[in-house]
Amino acid sequence: MEKTLAELADLLDGEVVGDGSLAIRGVSGIKEAKEGDIAFIANSKYFSLMEKTRASAIITSKDVHDAPKPIVRTENPSLAFAKVVSMFSPNQVSRPKGIHPTAVVGENVKLGKNVALQAYCVIEDNASIGDETILYAGVYVGQHARIGKKCIVYPHVSIRERVIIGNRVIIHNGTVVGSDGFGFANVKGAHHKIPQIGTVVVEDDVEIGANVTIDRARFDKTLIGRGTKIDNLVQIAHNVLIGENSIIVAQAGISGSTVIEKNVTLAGQAGLVGHITIGEGAVVAAQAGVTKSIPPRTCVSGYPAKPHNVAKRINAHVQKLPELFKKVTELEKKINEAITAWKSRKP
Numbered sequence: 001m002e003k004t005l006a007e008l009a010d011l012l013d014g015e016v017v018g019d020g021s022l023a024i025r026g027v028s029g030i031k032e033a034k035e036g037d038i039a040f041i042a043n044s045k046y047f048s049l050m051e052k053t054r055a056s057a058i059i060t061s062k063d064v065h066d067a068p069k070p071i072v073r074t075e076n077p078s079l080a081f082a083k084v085v086s087m088f089s090p091n092q093v094s095r096p097k098g099i100h101p102t103a104v105v106g107e108n109v110k111l112g113k114n115v116a117l118q119a120y121c122v123i124e125d126n127a128s129i130g131d132e133t134i135l136y137a138g139v140y141v142g143q144h145a146r147i148g149k150k151c152i153v154y155p156h157v158s159i160r161e162r163v164i165i166g167n168r169v170i171i172h173n174g175t176v177v178g179s180d181g182f183g184f185a186n187v188k189g190a191h192h193k194i195p196q197i198g199t200v201v202v203e204d205d206v207e208i209g210a211n212v213t214i215d216r217a218r219f220d221k222t223l224i225g226r227g228t229k230i231d232n233l234v235q236i237a238h239n240v241l242i243g244e245n246s247i248i249v250a251q252a253g254i255s256g257s258t259v260i261e262k263n264v265t266l267a268g269q270a271g272l273v274g275h276i277t278i279g280e281g282a283v284v285a286a287q288a289g290v291t292k293s294i295p296p297r298t299c300v301s302g303y304p305a306k307p308h309n310v311a312k313r314i315n316a317h318v319q320k321l322p323e324l325f326k327k328v329t330e331l332e333k334k335i336n337e338a339i340t341a342w343k344s345r346k347p
Contacts, residue, residue, distance in 0.1 A: 001025070001088055005057050008038065009072045011087070012080040014059070018070025022056055027081070027088045030055065038072075040081035059084070095134055095152075112149065130167065142178065148204070160216065166204035172232070174211040177202065181215040181222075181238025181256060194218065196238060203227075209234065209250070218256075225262070237274070249286075261296070285311075 006020030025036040030046065033039040033055035040059035041047060050058060050067050057070045059077045074080040096116045099105075103117040106124045112131035123129070123141045130149035135141070139153050142161035149167045153159070157171050160178030171177070183194035198217025202208070202224045209232035214222060217239040224230070225244040235253045242248070243262035252266045255274035260266070264278050267286040278284065279296030289303035302311035 003087075005038075005070055005072065008084065012059070012072060012074055012083060014072040014074040014080060016070065016072055017066065018057070020070075022070055024057060027084050028055065030058070038084060040077045040084075042077040042081075096136070106143075118155075124161070145178075154210075160200075162199045163216070164199065164201045166202055166206065166226070168205050169202055170207040172208065172210040172212075175208050175213070177208070177214045178216045179213060181218050183218055183238065198222070198239070200224070203244075206230070212236070215240075215256075231268075243280070 002023050002025045004020060005022040005024055006016055008024060009016045009020070023036065024038045028034065028037040028039055030039040030041055030049045030053050033053050035054055035056055037055045038057045038059060039053060039055040041050065042061060050069060055069065057072065058067060059080050060067065060071045060073055061077050062073050062075060064071060064073060072080070096118050099117045100119045102119045103121040104123065106127070108126045109123050110128035112129060112133065114132045115129050116134040117123070118135060118137040120137055121135045121139045124143040126143055127141045127145045129135070129141070129147045130151065132149060133147055133151040135153045136155040138156045140158045141147065142159060142163065144161055145159050145163045147153070147159065147165040148169065151165060151167070151169045153171045154173045156174050158176045159165060160176070163178040178200045181196040183196055184191040185194055196216050196218050198219050198221050200214050200216050200222045203226040205227045206224050206229070208230045211232055212230055212234045214224065214236045215238040216222060220239065222236065222239055223241045225242050225246065227245040228242055228248070230248045231250040233251050234248050236242070237254055237256040239257040240254050240260070242260045243264065245262060246260055246264045248266045249268040251269045252271070254260070254272045257275045258272050259277040261278060261280040263281045265283045267284060269287045270284045270290065272278070272290045276290065276293045278290070278294045279298065281297040282294045283299040284290055284294070284305065285299065285301035285308060288301050288305040290300065290305045294300055299308040300306060300311070301308045302314065306314070
């Protein structure tokens, strides 16, 4: 496949700066690109790579006005690049169709049109699966669970009893939705299980990564809002409410009954205590430990989490501790010498 840079710009609703007749034959990352490829840069801190890349052209944001190579200026370089990738490297993986003879389907199960069940899927009694949804090998769906239309559930996912999954949801390998919340009462030194009788509701257009665990609520529901994207290895505890279009990055852990409002970003390994609220549009930096509620549109980092600018100053001071310790030790030595000299003076 080959297209001119001008043709690509038209498809991306972008603007060419440079030779629009340039032939583009492939797509690649800025570091891996070769002659004939188009790459992209969305973050200004990587602009220096434009001098080094072998790519023939680069997709950039609107705030880039000139570059050492031909560019296509777009409103959203990441989205534009995704479109180009789909164009030059279409998905060649064929989706399964039909119901495999080893799939086990219980009583009163409702299957929509064109549902696909791969080998050894288990669908328990009274569950329902919407039109054009695909369940890959070894998926388990519990009693009274509901899965919407056009979902993709990859191998070895467990969707437990009474869980509700919306439309166009993608769930990757090994994830468990609806396991019991971690609730125990300590009586005379023994831990007694507290029944978790709520459910999990995953709204439309959510994507959940591999080996994620989302606990059912003790009462009512644990909620994953519309359009939210969850990375691999995330733990979401019982009664957590996550608002629409949030981003939860790998290894984040969210304790019970925490409310995460719309458009929040939790970076990798962020840890949140329970019963707090993370305000709309807030950002929690990687490895931050959040011990209290965060106002909307605030960026926090560190442990315990503080406003990012404050945390950076604290960290800068911490880095100077060895030098400060050395100076204090020297001062202490001089003071002791002065005291000794003063005591030894003759009257």
